[in-house]
Amino acid sequence: MKLTSKGRYAVMALVDLARFDNINPVSLRDISLRQGISLDYLEQIFSKLKKNEIVKSIRGTQGGYVLNKKPNDIKLTNIFHAVDEKVKTVQCKKESKKGCNGKATKCITHNLWDELETHINTFFENKSLKDLLNNNKETRI
Amino acid sequence: MKLTSKGRYAVMALVDLARFDNINPVSLRDISLRQGISLDYLEQIFSKLKKNEIVKSIRGTQGGYVLNKKPNDIKLTNIFHAVDEKVKTVQCKKESKKGCNGKATKCITHNLWDELETHINTFFENKSLKDLLNNNKETRI
DNA sequence: CTAAACTTGACTATTTTAGTCAGGTATATA
């Protein structure tokens, strides 16, 4: 099980953004350069972040992106949800008629995977952008 | 981030095996039928489980597989490790010269991903086959 | 008016996943 680049990039970019948006909007070009992420790819990601009201955009020269909420109110859950990074541990549909794998009985490890999913999601719900900013004060450039 | 079928199947198959191996070795054919997993795929998986000394094999008619340890001593970690299901949250090599993404500075979210990885692995280290058997006593066929 | 920056949608190479397929070899049992 691995985290995709899209999810990782989204978080990296937002942390980067959060550190610099106090004064002016931050351009994707800058984030791209600082974080080593393709500009085109960042554009896709920020389009989703915007749709989910995590960031606001300002067009034109000197434009860029700004956080749309306080860092403390942006949880990893929100970010991942925005970019479609979901935690999936089971194949079977929840509450489907037949249960798991088209079988009559619930698959024997179903509870386990549900537990795992909850365990991971809890982590994401308890981490906000603010936590990450605090974490990185030491290594601030 | 999602769990692959290989990891999920490995656990499902072992739980199935653990429930039936008290008397005789369990054939992959039976597991395949009960769990709805392709026999050929199961063979690949069990080859790895055997190499990692999680199961023993008995060849020939009436043969099959048997657990090689007590259910309490088989943790999810061991199973996942055996079938190469690893938890990967970072792209960058740990302790590489350049740090993350070929950059001079450690990527700003590195600690976060390490934390996440640990969080998930802790779950796997604390769950054993025995826990799963207990969990499913109610639904036992 | 023009360069910087956001906006949108389509396209694609690569990698991973989830298997299949085709041959084996060992052994219990009749």
Place this chain on the structure above:
DNA sequence: TATATACCTGACTAAAATAGTCAAGTTTAG
């Protein structure tokens, strides 16, 4: 001893997901 059952091994492959690229815009500060 014949045979069916079951393990064993390696190569192959279709489909999906990932991680982007590419092209053609629109907006706006200066």
